[in-house]
Amino acid sequence: MFSYITPCVLLLSIAAYYLGTRRANSIAAASGGMKELHSLPTHYGVFTAICSAAPALIIFALWIFFEDKIISVLVTRSLPADLQQLSANELTLVLNEVKNIAYGGFGAGHSGEAVQAAAKTYNLLSEFASNLVAGLVIVACIVPGCIAYKKITKDLRARNIVETTGMAFLICCSGVAILTTLGIVLSVLFEAIRFFQSVPLTDFIFGLDWSPQTAMRVDQAGSSGAFGAVPVFAGTLLIAVIAMMVAIPIGLLSAIYLSEYASPTFRTWAKPILEILAGIPTVVYGFFAALTVAPLIRDLGSATGFTVSSESALAAGLVMGIMIIPFVSSLSDDVIHAVPQSMRDGSFGLGATHFETIRYVVIPAALPGIVGSILLAVSRAIGETMIVVMAAGLSANLSFNPLSAVTTVTVQIVTLLVGDQEFDSPKTLAAFALGLLLFVFTLLLNVIALRVVRKYREQYE
Incomplete structure (x- = not known):
């Protein structure tokens, strides 16, 4: 199901761009020419496409990030009480076995009726969640696009909105690069500090062996x-x-x-x-x-x-x-x-x-x-x-x-x-x-x- 979401969002965004541009051209023709518009028609089209695609992609990305955690919590609650009382590591092994069975693999250790039932529950929850999220993404793509389409007027500052959105996207990309670099440095630094707690810094820097x-x-x-x-x-x-x-x-x-x-x-x-x-x-x-x-x-x-x-x-x-x-x-x-x-x-x-x-x-x-x-x-x-x-x-x-x-x-x-x-x-x-x-x-x-x-x-x- 999820394999069709991205093409659907892309097609709906293209349609929103086309409709937004067409509406801007119609407003310009009715108002006396392009000079009456605050922005170019393409800016209105991009504005409509952004309003259509952004909410859908955000919902889709959040679900991909939290999907496994949410379903795992729900499946854990469906397990018998004796399995829920296991230690964290043992419970993780049980959940891994449930996922292996759910994905068509083989279980071991706790492959009893409870684990088999949990695997079926996992499949049902995954299928239901996939359908639900797919519907939410499509709705989140269509509804904001329609609202943005209705808001297109000759006085709408579409160019300012598009440029501000583009700048925010570039800032986010720069932030990802900076945070990635910072994460690499900190991960190396913390492990190096643990090393220097066992080996003196002077012995490491000046040692000859x-x-x-x-x-x-x-x-x-x-x-x-x-x-x-x-x-x-x-x-x-x-x-x-x-x-x-x-x-x-x-x-x-x-x-x-x-x-x-x-x-x-x-x-x-x-x-x-x-x-x-x-x-x-x-x-x-x-x-x-x-x-x-x-x-x-x-x-x-x-x-x-x-x-x-x-x-x-x-x-x-x-x-x-x-x-x-x-x-x-x-x-x-x-x-x-x-x-x-x-x-x-x-x-x-x-x-x-x-x-x-x-x-x-x-x-x-x-x-x-x-x-x-x-x-x-x-x-x-x-x-x-x-x-x-x-x-x-x-x-x-x-x-x-x-x-x-x-x-x-x-x-x-x-x-x-x-x-x-x-x-x-x-x-x-x-x-x-x-x-x-x-x-x-x-x-x-x-x-x-x-x-x-x-x-x-x-x-x-």
């Missing part, structure tokens, strides 16, 4: 867990620096060539080909790094007398740098291409060469966008997981040697949260502490980038 696993013997180094995050962040920075040493020069120079030197025909087909790199799955890059780049680096190291690990930061960084080239290249190309031609013409008029114009005029003018693209690439490099797992390994070694195996923050977070974990041990809570520290690091990186952008923007505005 990372071994969150519990050892089998007491005499092992990690028997009580070692949660020093320095090796993890050192590996993250090492791989990110290698990746950016590849991505920034190649990406920025590619953007300068495509925007300033390449012909329009070459730019038309070269830029999409370059952007294909961004669409390749990261697991494919991981296979390429593990099966091709890492063995090649190891063989070259052996031939030149260097000791190279089978999994190295250099292999992961090189492949990651190739992966994020489009982030720098595409965005920088768009920003450089958007610099006004008048600035280039003025530089040429003063006798500057093409290279001097690019260096002293175009690049400084496009610097805020270029910094933004580099910052996005850095965030992408820091957050990459698959390539590091397949090419750099899981060993948390405190080393800045690119030929050794290291790990990153994201890899450790995934490793700590894989499988059925209890969120009451420092081992699991360490993932949230790593996430919080990574969030603070990226926030500081954003602040520094904004200061750099603001400094140069003031110079050229």
Whole structure:
């Protein structure tokens, strides 16, 4: 039944828009022309459609949110007294069994006559509620639409109402984004606080040993867990620096060539080909790094007398740098291409060469966008997981040697949260502490980038 509600509401809203626009045109024709109307006819149509769709969608959304809770309460009240006196966890199991039977599944444990009867009650209540809500939604769509249709006059400020409604909708969307961000930060923060109640903050930030696993013997180094995050962040920075040493020069120079030197025909087909790199799955890059780049680096190291690990930061960084080239290249190309031609013409008029114009005029003018693209690439490099797992390994070694195996923050977070974990041990809570520290690091990186952008923007505005 619910699958037909959204199309019905959409069709009724379209009909309301058509009728509202038609009524506005009729009023305008009877009053002496469009100039007599306060708003355009389309504004009256949108006003009628909003009045028709908004109440119906609100009722529908509220029911979807509260449906399971309401029916579960009603079904619980229909259970025998002995089942209602069960503990909360046991009662939840009974309700889950009732739902399994109601949805055509199989019950276990309490699959007696009472549970079977409750499953039938659940189906009856669900069917009745679906029909009732469907009727309410249709009524809530038609009645307000008819009222809005009757209120259309030449003096109705339909444009103001439509614009106010649109602004309220945009504010709600912004609020959802802000609240989502706040929820993510708070959820990570609360779990990290629980971790720091077991592990001192100074030991986590300045510790040089990372071994969150519990050892089998007491005499092992990690028997009580070692949660020093320095090796993890050192590996993250090492791989990110290698990746950016590849991505920034190649990406920025590619953007300068495509925007300033390449012909329009070459730019038309070269830029999409370059952007294909961004669409390749990261697991494919991981296979390429593990099966091709890492063995090649190891063989070259052996031939030149260097000791190279089978999994190295250099292999992961090189492949990651190739992966994020489009982030720098595409965005920088768009920003450089958007610099006004008048600035280039003025530089040429003063006798500057093409290279001097690019260096002293175009690049400084496009610097805020270029910094933004580099910052996005850095965030992408820091957050990459698959390539590091397949090419750099899981060993948390405190080393800045690119030929050794290291790990990153994201890899450790995934490793700590894989499988059925209890969120009451420092081992699991360490993932949230790593996430919080990574969030603070990226926030500081954003602040520094904004200061750099603001400094140069003031110079050229």
